[in-house]
Amino acid sequence: MPHPLSGLAPLRIGIAGLGTVGGGTLRLLQANAELIATRAGRPMLVTAVSARDRQRARGLDVSDLRWHDDPMGLADDPDVDVVVELIGGSEGPARRLVETALSRGRPVVTANKALIAVHGASLASAAERAGVALAFEAAVAGGIPVIKALREGLAADRLVRIGGILNGTCNYILTQMRETGRSFAAVLEEAQALGYAEADPSTDVDGIDTAHKLAILAALAFGRPVDFDSVHVEGIRGVGAADIAFATELGYRIKLLGIARRTGEGVETRVHPCLVPHSAPIARVEGVFNAVVAEGEFVGRLMLEGRGAGAGPTATAVVADLIDIARGSLVPAWGASSGSLSTLTSVPMSACRGSYYLRLEVRDRPGVIAEITAVLRDCGVSLKSMLQHGQAAGAGPDESVPIVLVTHETREQAMQEVVQCIAGLDVVVAGPTMIRIEAG
Numbered sequence: 001m002p003h004p005l006s007g008l009a010p011l012r013i014g015i016a017g018l019g020t021v022g023g024g025t026l027r028l029l030q031a032n033a034e035l036i037a038t039r040a041g042r043p044m045l046v047t048a049v050s051a052r053d054r055q056r057a058r059g060l061d062v063s064d065l066r067w068h069d070d071p072m073g074l075a076d077d078p079d080v081d082v083v084v085e086l087i088g089g090s091e092g093p094a095r096r097l098v099e100t101a102l103s104r105g106r107p108v109v110t111a112n113k114a115l116i117a118v119h120g121a122s123l124a125s126a127a128e129r130a131g132v133a134l135a136f137e138a139a140v141a142g143g144i145p146v147i148k149a150l151r152e153g154l155a156a157d158r159l160v161r162i163g164g165i166l167n168g169t170c171n172y173i174l175t176q177m178r179e180t181g182r183s184f185a186a187v188l189e190e191a192q193a194l195g196y197a198e199a200d201p202s203t204d205v206d207g208i209d210t211a212h213k214l215a216i217l218a219a220l221a222f223g224r225p226v227d228f229d230s231v232h233v234e235g236i237r238g239v240g241a242a243d244i245a246f247a248t249e250l251g252y253r254i255k256l257l258g259i260a261r262r263t264g265e266g267v268e269t270r271v272h273p274c275l276v277p278h279s280a281p282i283a284r285v286e287g288v289f290n291a292v293v294a295e296g297e298f299v300g301r302l303m304l305e306g307r308g309a310g311a312g313p314t315a316t317a318v319v320a321d322l323i324d325i326a327r328g329s330l331v332p333a334w335g336a337s338s339g340s341l342s343t344l345t346s347v348p349m350s351a352c353r354g355s356y357y358l359r360l361e362v363r364d365r366p367g368v369i370a371e372i373t374a375v376l377r378d379c380g381v382s383l384k385s386m387l388q389h390g391q392a393a394g395a396g397p398d399e400s401v402p403i404v405l406v407t408h409e410t411r412e413q414a415m416q417e418v419v420q421c422i423a424g425l426d427v428v429v430a431g432p433t434m435i436r437i438e439a440g
């Protein structure tokens with residue numbers, strides 16, 4: 001018996017990019033075609049595709065689909081109702097394709113966080129002018145349906161905090177460093193050999209990927225235009241094996257977090273390694289997993305955990321957006337029309353508050369701690385605890401030992417002064433390495 005929906009007009013889909021996510025999307029649409037059609041209320045049909053190399057073996061049969069050497073062809077293809085951009089990059093063909101498709105009145109689905117973080121405000125305006133959807137569920141935390149949770153599930157609440165572990169590569173590296181005691185460089189090299197980290201890992205390990213995702217989450221959570229440039233970004237290259245060991249000893253784990261917070265002064269958006277208490281739920285999110293923590297005035301605190309990358313998880317997010325479009329659902333990209341977004345200002349990093357971990361290597365001789373604590377006193381920073389184990393191996397005046405300081409809550413600007421002054425002391429051989437402490 002034919003499927004009851006088989007007589008209905010299908011949603012005709014054009015996909016640009018047949019890599020990890022594009023290939024996964026084609027496979028999911030094929031594997032779950034009936035289920036997806038039932039939920040969408042009509043069949044989904046991929047009619048056209050584009051990638052760079054037509055001859056590449058992809059384990060996919062695209063012989064029945066119209067092939068476009070130039071992805072821009074999808075924006076004008078008469079057999080395409082919705083364009084799916086899975087090429088990547090904030091500029092170049094991805095940006096041109098999305099802008100062109102919207103200008104032709106075609107809805108767009110994308111997984112491209114770089115594009116949405118950098119150009120999401122103007123693209124949303126273009127989608128509104130055209131009266132079509134711009135959907136990007138897959139752009140943040142892959143298989144975790146966080147965009148929909150923020151834009152629809154939490155639409156009635158005023159959020160005060162959003163963020164979490166948004167990059168699987170960094171979380172994998174930090175987890176491996178803790179479990180094996182190895183250095184950042186050794187773990188990264190192994191992750192690259194295993195295909196867990198990119199050949200050029202900088203977007204991931206320098207925090208940029210997390211910052212793209214955080215900018216998107218902050219815009220949705222606080223109802224203001226997406227503002228990637230205001231995100232403070234630090235990656236994980238500076239986290240040493242010694243920091244991981246000291247953090248464990250102090251009862252913390254080190255995580256790369258994206259944190260966006262609404263305060264009396266405006267919105268803080270920052271990405272940096274953090275010490276989080278090992279009892280905090282987010283501290284237990286390990287390996288390639290992502291977790292998003294949100295806190296609202298009415299809803300309280302919630303955490304969503306899952307796979308933030310990979311063909312299967314990311315494809316579920318892409319296809320969820322396609323199902324919305326097939327159903328005729330049209331939600332503003334940022335949860336409210338562009339003209340009604342708020343003008344909450346961005347708080348500079350120097351004005352943020354928190355407590356801090358400092359690790360430094362000092363000469364093992366009398367008076368050193370007094371010199372260091374004098375710097376803290378002069379900068380108005382209060383010390384909470386200090387760690388030094390034993391004596392330097394040679395026990396001579398030029399031998400060095402690591403010490404760790406933990407401060408009470410203070411202003412970032414004061415800590416920057418502390419770091420600068422301590423680094424300049426003769427008794428300091430290396431460091432300090434500063435890591436912020438978060439409640440989790």
Ligand code: NDP
Nearest residue numbers: 017018019020021051052053086087088093111112309310
């Ligand atoms: P891949 O590198 O695996 O695939 C990119 C695809 O784009 C390839 O098929 C490539 O063609 C095609 N492409 C590149 N340049 C052009 C061009 N000029 N014209 C036409 N096609 C082109 O990337 P991913 O699938 O990993 O990522 C796609 C998007 O999804 C990115 O925005 C990424 O940030 C995002 N994303 C990825 C996740 C993941 O787990 N990988 C998770 C969440 C989001 P060819 O195959 O011929 O080289």
Ligand code: HSE
Nearest residue numbers: 166167168169308309
């Ligand atoms: N490179 C990202 C990560 C996956 O490591 O989490 C795509 O968002």
